[in-house]
Structures are given as C-alpha cells and as structure tokens.
Amino acid sequence: MKVLVIGGGGREHAIVHTLKKSPKVDHIWCAPGNGGIAQEAECVDIKATDIDGVVAFAKAHQPDLVMVAPDDPLALGMVDALEEAGIRAFGPRKNAAIIEGSKSFAKELMKKYNIPTAAYAVFEDSAQAIDYIRAQGAPIVVKADGLALGKGVTVAMTEEEAIAAVKDAIDGHAFGGAGARVVIEEYLTGPEVSVLAFVDGKHLKTMPSAQDHKRAYDHDEGPNTGGMGAFSPSRYYTENVAQTCMETIFKPTVAAMAQEGRPFKGVLYFGLMLTPKGPRVIEYNARFGDPETQAVLSRLETDLYDIFNAVIDEKLDQIEIKWADNAACCVCMASGGYPKAYEKGKEITGLDYVTDSFVFHAGTAVKDGKFVTSGGRVLGVTATAKTLDEAIRKAYADVHKIHFDKAHFRTDIGVK
Numbered sequence: 001m002k003v004l005v006i007g008g009g010g011r012e013h014a015i016v017h018t019l020k021k022s023p024k025v026d027h028i029w030c031a032p033g034n035g036g037i038a039q040e041a042e043c044v045d046i047k048a049t050d051i052d053g054v055v056a057f058a059k060a061h062q063p064d065l066v067m068v069a070p071d072d073p074l075a076l077g078m079v080d081a082l083e084e085a086g087i088r089a090f091g092p093r094k095n096a097a098i099i100e101g102s103k104s105f106a107k108e109l110m111k112k113y114n115i116p117t118a119a120y121a122v123f124e125d126s127a128q129a130i131d132y133i134r135a136q137g138a139p140i141v142v143k144a145d146g147l148a149l150g151k152g153v154t155v156a157m158t159e160e161e162a163i164a165a166v167k168d169a170i171d172g173h174a175f176g177g178a179g180a181r182v183v184i185e186e187y188l189t190g191p192e193v194s195v196l197a198f199v200d201g202k203h204l205k206t207m208p209s210a211q212d213h214k215r216a217y218d219h220d221e222g223p224n225t226g227g228m229g230a231f232s233p234s235r236y237y238t239e240n241v242a243q244t245c246m247e248t249i250f251k252p253t254v255a256a257m258a259q260e261g262r263p264f265k266g267v268l269y270f271g272l273m274l275t276p277k278g279p280r281v282i283e284y285n286a287r288f289g290d291p292e293t294q295a296v297l298s299r300l301e302t303d304l305y306d307i308f309n310a311v312i313d314e315k316l317d318q319i320e321i322k323w324a325d326n327a328a329c330c331v332c333m334a335s336g337g338y339p340k341a342y343e344k345g346k347e348i349t350g351l352d353y354v355t356d357s358f359v360f361h362a363g364t365a366v367k368d369g370k371f372v373t374s375g376g377r378v379l380g381v382t383a384t385a386k387t388l389d390e391a392i393r394k395a396y397a398d399v400h401k402i403h404f405d406k407a408h409f410r411t412d413i414g415v416k
Contacts, residue, residue: 010362011290036361146178201263209237229413327388336406338376
C-alpha cells in the first residue's frame with residue numbers, strides 16, 4: 001500500500017515513522033517533509049496548504065490513503081477536496097475541522113451541549129473587550145479566535161497584559177485574520193492534560209494521556225510556543241478522571257458534532273485542565289498534537305495504517321488498539337530566539353551518537369550532505385522506558401549529545 005502524509009514537522013515525522021512499521025505499507029510520500037523525514041519517506045515539494053497541488057499529485061500517483069496532519073489544510077478543506085476526487089483521506093472535513101479553526105465555535109458548542117469549560121465572552125471590538133477585562137479583572141486568558149500556530153493564547157496575570165494582548169490581536173493584526181476576533185476566558189487552575197482520540201464520526205478510542213509544555217523557558221516562564229516537549233502518561237490522569245472525561249467531555253463532544261451535522265472523523269485532541277471542580281476543556285484540536293504525538297505514538301503497538309482505515313470506514317468499534325505499558329518523553333530542541341526571530345542554516349552535529357532515543361525532525365533540511373536547522377523547533381528527542389523518570393533521563397542524556405549554534409531546550413520536561 002502507498003500512503004501520502006501531508007505536513008513537514010515533528011508530528012509528521014512521528015506519523016511517517018509509525019506507518020513505516022506497518023507490513024502493509026510499502027511506500028510513503030510526505031509533502032513537503034523535512035530532512036529527517038527524507039530518511040524514511042519520499043519527500044515531495046508541495047506546500048501542506050496547496051490543496052490543488054496535493055490533489056493533482058494524488059490523482060497522478062494514486063496513493064491508497066492520504067493522511068492530512070496539520071491544522072491549516074484541514075481547516076481549508078483538503079480532505080473534502082481529496083474525497084471529491086475519489087481519493088481516500090484521513091482527517092476531518094472542513095465543517096468538522098472548525099472545532100479547532102474557530103475557538104468561538106468550540107465555546108458555543110460546549111455551551112449548547114453542557115460540556116464543561118471555562119466561562120467566556122467573544123469580541124471583535126477592542127474597546128468592548130478591554131471594558132470586559134477591566135470588569136472581570138486578572139488573571140484572565142485572551143485567545144485569538146483562529147489558527148495561530150499555537151501562539152495565539154495569552155495567559156495574562158495582569159489587566160495590562162490582557163489589554164496589550166487584545167490590542168495586538170485585534171488592532172495590531174499580530175495573527176492576521178485569526179486575531180480579528182478574540183475569546184476572553186476565565187482563568188482556570190490545575191494540572192493540564194492532553195488526551196488524543198481516534199474518532200470515526202460515531203465512536204471514539206482514546207490514546208494514552210500526555211502533557212505538553214507550551215512556555216519557552218523552564219518553570220513555565222516566557223512566551224507560548226508550539227510546544228517545547230511532552231511526556232506520556234500524565235501523572236494526574238487517573239482511571240477515575242479518565243472515566244469522568246469520557247462521560248462528560250469525550251462522548252458528548254463526538255455526539256454534539258454529529259448532532260450539528262458536522263460528524264468528526266480523524267484525530268480529536270482534547271486539551272484539558274483538571275480543576276478543583278473537575279475536568280474542563282481548554283481547547284480542541286482537529287488533529288494529532290505536536291509534540292504530544294512524538295511521545296504517544298512511540299507507545300503504539302497496533303498497526304497505525306489499520307487504525308486510519310477503521311476510522312475512514314467508520315469501523316473503529318471493530319478494532320482493538322494496543323499500547324505499550326511504558327512511558328515516553330520528548331524534549332524539543334529549538335533554534336535560539338524561538339518563538340520569536342531565529343536564524344536558520346545552522347549545522348546539526350552529534351545525531352550519530354544518540355543511543356537510547358529516536359530523534360524526530362521538525363525543522364531540518366539537508367545541505368551538502370549535512371543536517372541543518374530550517375525552523376523554530378528543530379528536533380524532538382524522544383525516549384521510552386518502563387518508567388517516566390527513566391524515559392526523561394534517557395531523553396536528556398541524548399539531548400546533550402546533539403549540538404547546533406544557539407540550540408535552546410527546556411531542562412524540566414516531565415518534571416511538573
């Protein structure tokens with residue numbers, strides 16, 4: 001079987017690497033891919049958002065399945081376009097991907113179907129938003145409504161910080177059209193947990209829990225990033241919590257999307273806060289999370305190609321999905337300056353000395369036969385072990401063997 005994976009980051013490398021284990025998959029293309037993915041798949045120079053280009057390639061090369069991984073092409077309707085061309089595609093259609101593409105849609109859905117989440121208000125006028133912030137006080141959370149590469153959220157500890165975030169988004173166009181509308185939310189407290197689930201429109205099967213580290217620096221300080229590392233499982237996600245989430249959040253969300261005429265098929269990501277009053281939804285993503293995917297898929301024992309097909313055929317209830325009884329830790333190595341301005345083209349050395357981890361490439365290219373940096377997040381050094389503490393130790397031991405100019409990584413992934 002031939003598979004085309006859309007995207008070019010660490011998440012896509014993890015998907016390609018996992019699909020490559022399937023005895024049924026004999027060729028993988030990745031568009032556009034990256035330097036590391038090119039070691040495991042045939043990279044194709046097509047942008048992940050180029051719907052016409054992807055459809056044309058799929059028509060010409062006839063993959064048995066196209067896996068659309070990133071949020072942007074899903075929100076733009078790539079799955080719809082592929083299906084209209086008669087090509088099997090994995091991922092939610094445009095009308096379901098809106099659950100991530102519009103935070104205001106997601107909040108209104110949760111309100112309508114009594115799915116627990118933070119109190120909120122939606123604004124397109126900055127003056128009205130600022131009045132609301134002054135009335136509510138801080139701490140408070142400001143979110144760009146649309147897709148902003150994981151960077152459109154400000155957890156403001158002061159009113160001034162929240163007001164600045166509103167002005168940046170609405171008046172300063174910091175996130176383009178994605179920030180023309182903002183969602184302002186109640187500040188919640190408690191451990192954060194990510195739970196990803198395979199969903200076939202009716203049924204869902206959750207993956208092991210994970211925790212992401214969004215802030216750029218140790219101790220959860222600095223600006224938000226796309227994610228500086230992740231580990232699985234969460235220390236806080238007990239069987240009781242999982243059961244509560246299944247009954248109050250997971251099943252109701254899938255049922256709500258079906259009821260709205262937007263059946264969700266693909267991977268649905270639940271970003272949760274385990275508050276003193278119970279689990280609350282912080283956000284939904286309409287796809288595999290990054291970098292959680294690197295940690296979680298490292299624990300998968302079932303053939304991923306079979307799972308993708310079960311989802312597409314709405315037969316998820318007929319497949320058993322097995323996970324290893326272990327733990328995983330992914331430490332992201334980023335370019336100096338990320339998530340703000342950073343330089344590219346820095347040579348990466350030491351990869352050959354990595355012994356206990358798998359290195360997923362996120363922002364790399366090959367130049368003159370050598371790996372160089374080509375993005376903000378560069379590598380995801382991922383280790384598995386019987387215990388989480390051992391997985392963390394192994395991942396960091398290998399991180400310290402890898403070098404590139406101004407490399408930056410957090411030293412506390414998995415500690416919180």
